[in-house]
Amino acid sequence: MRSTVRGVSTYDALPYADYCFARTHPSHLAAMLSLAGYAAPPLDGARVLEIGCARGANLLPMALDLPTATCVGIDPSRSQIDEATQRARDAAITNVRFVEGSIDDEGALDGTFDYVLCHGVYSWVPAAVREATLRRTRALLAPGGVAYVSFNALPGWNALRTLREYLAAHVDGRAPPTLRVAQARGALAVLSRALHDDRSPLGRWTRDELDALADTDDAYLFHEYLADENVAFYLRDFVSAAARSGLRFVCDADPSLAAPTLRDGAPLGVLQSMDFVQHRRFHAAVLVPEETPAGRHDPAAIVRLCLASDETRARASAEDRWMAALFESLDGEGRRPLAFGVLAGRVGAALGLDRAGAMRAAVAHVGALLARVCEGSVTVHARPATWAAEVSTTPMGSPLARSQCAAGDTLTTLRHTRLAVGETERAVLALLDGTRTVDDVARAMGEATQGAVDAARTGEALAWLARNALLVR
Numbered sequence: 001m002r003s004t005v006r007g008v009s010t011y012d013a014l015p016y017a018d019y020c021f022a023r024t025h026p027s028h029l030a031a032m033l034s035l036a037g038y039a040a041p042p043l044d045g046a047r048v049l050e051i052g053c054a055r056g057a058n059l060l061p062m063a064l065d066l067p068t069a070t071c072v073g074i075d076p077s078r079s080q081i082d083e084a085t086q087r088a089r090d091a092a093i094t095n096v097r098f099v100e101g102s103i104d105d106e107g108a109l110d111g112t113f114d115y116v117l118c119h120g121v122y123s124w125v126p127a128a129v130r131e132a133t134l135r136r137t138r139a140l141l142a143p144g145g146v147a148y149v150s151f152n153a154l155p156g157w158n159a160l161r162t163l164r165e166y167l168a169a170h171v172d173g174r175a176p177p178t179l180r181v182a183q184a185r186g187a188l189a190v191l192s193r194a195l196h197d198d199r200s201p202l203g204r205w206t207r208d209e210l211d212a213l214a215d216t217d218d219a220y221l222f223h224e225y226l227a228d229e230n231v232a233f234y235l236r237d238f239v240s241a242a243a244r245s246g247l248r249f250v251c252d253a254d255p256s257l258a259a260p261t262l263r264d265g266a267p268l269g270v271l272q273s274m275d276f277v278q279h280r281r282f283h284a285a286v287l288v289p290e291e292t293p294a295g296r297h298d299p300a301a302i303v304r305l306c307l308a309s310d311e312t313r314a315r316a317s318a319e320d321r322w323m324a325a326l327f328e329s330l331d332g333e334g335r336r337p338l339a340f341g342v343l344a345g346r347v348g349a350a351l352g353l354d355r356a357g358a359m360r361a362a363v364a365h366v367g368a369l370l371a372r373v374c375e376g377s378v379t380v381h382a383r384p385a386t387w388a389a390e391v392s393t394t395p396m397g398s399p400l401a402r403s404q405c406a407a408g409d410t411l412t413t414l415r416h417t418r419l420a421v422g423e424t425e426r427a428v429l430a431l432l433d434g435t436r437t438v439d440d441v442a443r444a445m446g447e448a449t450q451g452a453v454d455a456a457r458t459g460e461a462l463a464w465l466a467r468n469a470l471l472v473r
């Protein structure tokens, strides 16, 4: 079953915007599993399924980043699946396949999967599809596999539901999606004006939410606030529903929400209580088949992982010289994940330690590092960066990003993020097919712009593309 307007999926009428989510990436999920004390499925040769893949914005970069994996996306919206398939063709990504179908259709997919990803679907489909999502996820998971299922959470969504109900009262539910969005924007503006001078805590909170909503794209506003289905759940109820389908909750995919599990092995009751304290509105559950041997949180597992950081400010607040040197080293890598052992060696060298001393110092910091992971200043990955650190003699751009250059200024990086890219950088990227030398690229840019973009500016653009994970190795 799907949400329709006169027989057409509302996602055909108003396709979902392109997002990609680093926390759904198998490299992140495998790292989270390791920290929770579980064996993660190998990334090499992994089979990855994305349920509700929309136009492939999340699965395409994953397939590109995991060339030995087989990736399958399923979605009932024909227009979105057609677009995803075309995008795969345009970027020549051959290890991905998009299937038009519903997850509750038992015959739509073959085989089992090591990673099953389902972001932004569970809360937004009817109850029967929700139940099927968990049941099919369980059935499609290979032994030792892992699933990611996100959902809108209570109690945080209690307050947002009030906004949804306000909009339901001011929007014609039978109108086409684009008209409903226009009516909703008008209604939100009226509410915002009415609250302009309201200094009460609730008035301020509502205004902040309205400001955030004013900045969202039409597809998000429609599918989150105006579409028929959007049901939020308490974590404990979701975990029970997953257990009824034979899935065990391991932790949240967001390290800051997983912190009590990863640091102390906290029971579900503690996590649920924290949701009340923090007014939690969203969860992304990491689940495994119930027969998977239970794991025990293991901070020492961090020595087998790769780390990255994008918070230069974290260095300033480093608690000791080792941590300061670590951030220095991670900064130098420009957010490229590096193996713990490599980092330990670099930090040790910076502090004048011999090999054994470097490793001892690093191992003594696993607890502090886990704390950094949980606060978000360090990210964890199951394997090192796959993209180029520097501009080679014949640089090659990410084929996915290159195929996106003509469509707009927001491109997908090999870091699994979306990034606004300037006109000159896009023009340079479009030339990077791996056959041109840096000089060839500079010459072509000079000719195309009648000298406005010279060799120095082209060099800057190339360096920017390398720093921002847009060049392949």
Ligand SMILES: C[S@@+](CC[C@H](N)C(=O)[O-])C[C@H]1O[C@@H](n2cnc3c(N)ncnc32)[C@H](O)[C@@H]1O
Pocket: 001, 002, 009, 011, 016, 017, 018, 019, 051, 052, 053, 054, 055, 074, 075, 076, 077, 080, 101, 102, 103, 104, 118, 119, 120, 121, 124, 125, 129, 223
């Ligand atoms: C809110 S969008 C999320 C898209 C994407 N996963 C994201 O988070 O950006 C929900 C997606 O789920 C898809 N969907 C709805 N019902 C489904 C079903 N029965 N089986 C699989 N996908 C479904 C919709 O077509 C839509 O593309």
